[in-house]
Amino acid sequence: MLDLSSSRxxxxxxxxxxIAPAQVVVLGFLAAMIAATGLLSLPIAHAPGERVDxxxxxxxxxxxxxxxxHVVVDTATAWSPFGLVVIVLFIQLGGLGxxxxxSLIGLALVRRFTLRNRITTGTENRAVxxxxxxxxxxxxLATSLIIEGAVALLLAARFALEYDYPLGEALWRGGFLAxxxxxxxxxxxxxxxxxxxxxxxxxxxxxxxxTILGGLGFPVLRQLRKEFGRPxxxxxxxxxxxxxxxxxxxLGTAYIAVLEWGNRATIGAYDAADRxxxxxxxxxxxxxxxxxxxxxxxxxxxxLLGMDVLMFIGGGPAGTAGGIKxxxxxxxxxxxxxxxxxxxxxxxFGKRLSRAVHREAITIALxxxxxxxxxxxxxxxxxxxxxxxxLFEAVSAFGTVxxxxxxxxxxxxAGQVILMVLMLLGRLGPLTLxxxxxxRQRRTLYELPKERPVIG
Amino acid sequence: MLDLSSSRxxxxxxxxxxIAPAQVVVLGFLAAMIAATGLLSLPIAHAPGERVDxxxxxxxxxxxxxxxxHVVVDTATAWSPFGLVVIVLFIQLGGLGxxxxxSLIGLALVRRFTLRNRITTGTENRAVxxxxxxxxxxxxLATSLIIEGAVALLLAARFALEYDYPLGEALWRGGFLAxxxxxxxxxxxxxxxxxxxxxxxxxxxxxxxxTILGGLGFPVLRQLRKEFGRPxxxxxxxxxxxxxxxxxxxLGTAYIAVLEWGNRATIGAYDAADRxxxxxxxxxxxxxxxxxxxxxxxxxxxxLLGMDVLMFIGGGPAGTAGGIKxxxxxxxxxxxxxxxxxxxxxxxFGKRLSRAVHREAITIALxxxxxxxxxxxxxxxxxxxxxxxxLFEAVSAFGTVxxxxxxxxxxxxAGQVILMVLMLLGRLGPLTLxxxxxxRQRRTLYELPKERPVIG
Ligand SMILES: [K+]
Ligand SMILES: [K+]
Numbered sequence: 001m002l003d004l005s006s007s008r009x010x011x012x013x014x015x016x017x018x019i020a021p022a023q024v025v026v027l028g029f030l031a032a033m034i035a036a037t038g039l040l041s042l043p044i045a046h047a048p049g050e051r052v053d054x055x056x057x058x059x060x061x062x063x064x065x066x067x068x069x070h071v072v073v074d075t076a077t078a079w080s081p082f083g084l085v086v087i088v089l090f091i092q093l094g095g096l097g098x099x100x101x102x103s104l105i106g107l108a109l110v111r112r113f114t115l116r117n118r119i120t121t122g123t124e125n126r127a128v129x130x131x132x133x134x135x136x137x138x139x140x141l142a143t144s145l146i147i148e149g150a151v152a153l154l155l156a157a158r159f160a161l162e163y164d165y166p167l168g169e170a171l172w173r174g175g176f177l178a179x180x181x182x183x184x185x186x187x188x189x190x191x192x193x194x195x196x197x198x199x200x201x202x203x204x205x206x207x208x209x210x211t212i213l214g215g216l217g218f219p220v221l222r223q224l225r226k227e228f229g230r231p232x233x234x235x236x237x238x239x240x241x242x243x244x245x246x247x248x249x250x251l252g253t254a255y256i257a258v259l260e261w262g263n264r265a266t267i268g269a270y271d272a273a274d275r276x277x278x279x280x281x282x283x284x285x286x287x288x289x290x291x292x293x294x295x296x297x298x299x300x301x302x303x304l305l306g307m308d309v310l311m312f313i314g315g316g317p318a319g320t321a322g323g324i325k326x327x328x329x330x331x332x333x334x335x336x337x338x339x340x341x342x343x344x345x346x347x348x349f350g351k352r353l354s355r356a357v358h359r360e361a362i363t364i365a366l367x368x369x370x371x372x373x374x375x376x377x378x379x380x381x382x383x384x385x386x387x388x389x390x391l392f393e394a395v396s397a398f399g400t401v402x403x404x405x406x407x408x409x410x411x412x413x414a415g416q417v418i419l420m421v422l423m424l425l426g427r428l429g430p431l432t433l434x435x436x437x438x439x440r441q442r443r444t445l446y447e448l449p450k451e452r453p454v455i456g
Numbered sequence: 457m458l459d460l461s462s463s464r465x466x467x468x469x470x471x472x473x474x475i476a477p478a479q480v481v482v483l484g485f486l487a488a489m490i491a492a493t494g495l496l497s498l499p500i501a502h503a504p505g506e507r508v509d510x511x512x513x514x515x516x517x518x519x520x521x522x523x524x525x526h527v528v529v530d531t532a533t534a535w536s537p538f539g540l541v542v543i544v545l546f547i548q549l550g551g552l553g554x555x556x557x558x559s560l561i562g563l564a565l566v567r568r569f570t571l572r573n574r575i576t577t578g579t580e581n582r583a584v585x586x587x588x589x590x591x592x593x594x595x596x597l598a599t600s601l602i603i604e605g606a607v608a609l610l611l612a613a614r615f616a617l618e619y620d621y622p623l624g625e626a627l628w629r630g631g632f633l634a635x636x637x638x639x640x641x642x643x644x645x646x647x648x649x650x651x652x653x654x655x656x657x658x659x660x661x662x663x664x665x666x667t668i669l670g671g672l673g674f675p676v677l678r679q680l681r682k683e684f685g686r687p688x689x690x691x692x693x694x695x696x697x698x699x700x701x702x703x704x705x706x707l708g709t710a711y712i713a714v715l716e717w718g719n720r721a722t723i724g725a726y727d728a729a730d731r732x733x734x735x736x737x738x739x740x741x742x743x744x745x746x747x748x749x750x751x752x753x754x755x756x757x758x759x760l761l762g763m764d765v766l767m768f769i770g771g772g773p774a775g776t777a778g779g780i781k782x783x784x785x786x787x788x789x790x791x792x793x794x795x796x797x798x799x800x801x802x803x804x805f806g807k808r809l810s811r812a813v814h815r816e817a818i819t820i821a822l823x824x825x826x827x828x829x830x831x832x833x834x835x836x837x838x839x840x841x842x843x844x845x846x847l848f849e850a851v852s853a854f855g856t857v858x859x860x861x862x863x864x865x866x867x868x869x870a871g872q873v874i875l876m877v878l879m880l881l882g883r884l885g886p887l888t889l890x891x892x893x894x895x896r897q898r899r900t901l902y903e904l905p906k907e908r909p910v911i912g
Binding site for chain 1: 558561562673675691692693715756757758761762765773774781783788789791792794795796802807808809810811814815816818819822823829832833836837842843844847907910
């Protein structure tokens, strides 16, 4: 397991972190992606008569392990049942892996943070021990399986009763969708993704709930389970994630519904309630599952731009969602509000925000923005498609969302490689960067004289 | 004049700022824009046979006073000599005004900052007195007139000798261009802006130098004049502005030259040296004068996107350039580098950056980004043009650049009003926001317990 503790724990000394954890995580994900590529390249993984080349297999593998959902071949027709099982297992592995790693880091972080604020004792000196990791892993696995199981049964019942699928088929599709939803993966076993179920609340609402729960992140799920009735005990992390998730879901639904209201190629042909249902479903998808129940390529460009912002923000930390995380965004937002109010300290829901977080949040947001801008520019150079669809594709890949206007399969191989790099960066970048920033020792040998430039 | 001092100066107490200065500045600029609109609406301001309506006059007035250079009527043909004189005088007024106000604030800021760091005495308690303001105003006026005069003479000589303009005409056009260049306004008295002189270094280089000098800002110009040979005495502000300006000019030139090298509609038809000259000229224009010597509408979309970034950053503070300012960008960049290096304090060129600046820089960058995104979305809703040209138009207006792919005049009136608001916001927003953030008293009555969320 991960050893985040000091190599030589000494009483009264804050633990030292190695850089190793970040490297272990990156290597683990790369290994899973390579294994998945190998399995998906086997002829047994392909549907009869279908040919999937190595780039397509690798793209699908990276997309599955990073729980993105971008596809270059039709999920419903290209793969054999074996191929689909490989995809769904690697989705589960990717989702569990990221939750476990991020939760371990979060735990280590909170402990170190607590340690710094009180007198340290010898026994509390190890950041995370093996018992912790085991308990966390069991908790995450149990949480995932319970939610996925419940949603799978709901979906299977609906498929069997309303759509006359045979029971085995209904269970398989329900299970696939439940895993894909809770892990925010966005793979669906239909060629048109979820368009065929756009207005069926008994399909899209269970999926939405699984997506939202996965996107809250394990620390929030654990606290809700243990202290649901005691909101005053909730951490700053839980408060931020819940409030921001609710706010973004409502704002996203309103934005999409208003802008697409009269667009008959998307929601305009439905009645009012269904328009709002479909708008809500897509607002959920930007946090960051990436299923679609309308043709994304038919959305207005200004709708795409708004969804770019939502996808860039993403979901909660230590969950299955991507993006810079609602907490990173909230930190920046509260810094802004504090400045506009003229207050001295950044206070969030009755707690003072640790000052070290300010610079970490800026760093993650800026590097993420730079990655998306650089990738978009590169995609423009090699594809000659319009800025709006390429920006959407890049943000969607970096945010591990997987929504697409339909251009993914038509991009040249270099463009698909850029998307693969973005998915990997988007999945591991903020996490490992956050880890490296947070767990290291700061070198402050001497202080220079202070000065300030004129800004604005 | 501006009274930035305390209403009741008491020995040993840091001065209190009123919010008033920001209001005075906004009202002053609005008054200038209204006066210019009135003058440009007079029939005497229009060329014979030309009709300019009130919206066009107002747009031109806002564009001139904010030194942006966006136009909805052809500067060369729509206006009478009287109209052109009005335009150039209001450019000069806008440029002088912003330099004076920003320099006064900068001075007050530096004094307060210095006061905080040493024992205060009664006599130093007033942040800015009337003598200071007068000296600053004279210094700014003299600096402007000397640089503009020199560049005007160089350009006039070239126009008279090489292009056979009559002497009076050569002087008028040279003077107009010199004022428009130093004030980063981008208005030119030719219908095709500077395309006719694209490869004449004796025209574009003097203009570039005037633009760069204006964009450095008065505090840097003053320090260079007084302490040119003593770089160790330079302030953090001077160091940042010089290094960032040089870096952005070189990077911008390289970016534009490489991406447009083979584009025969822009620079591809010229020889290598001229291609680099034209690329350099446009790199200069993003800092933020906004002249053009190629058809901006023919640039590759990825070139436009890179220029968006450059225009958003803009030039130096307390000068005639717009954007969020190179200092704001540098603060964010150095915070990022500090985090990646794992250092405790943000050090820039051997000085430690005041921590209060971190949050101010985030605030200005985020609000500016929000303004540009909101305006772009609104422009998409009302115009149905592509994201790349609308984003370029919005960033160009907010950065008071004035470069355009040629869509400005074709936007519906609501779109032109959005651009006018962006020019005003871009000119006054960062300045007055910076002032308000920096000069106020912080309320810190009590401290809450500290906590942090998981980010990334
Ligand atoms: K996804
Ligand atoms: K300009």
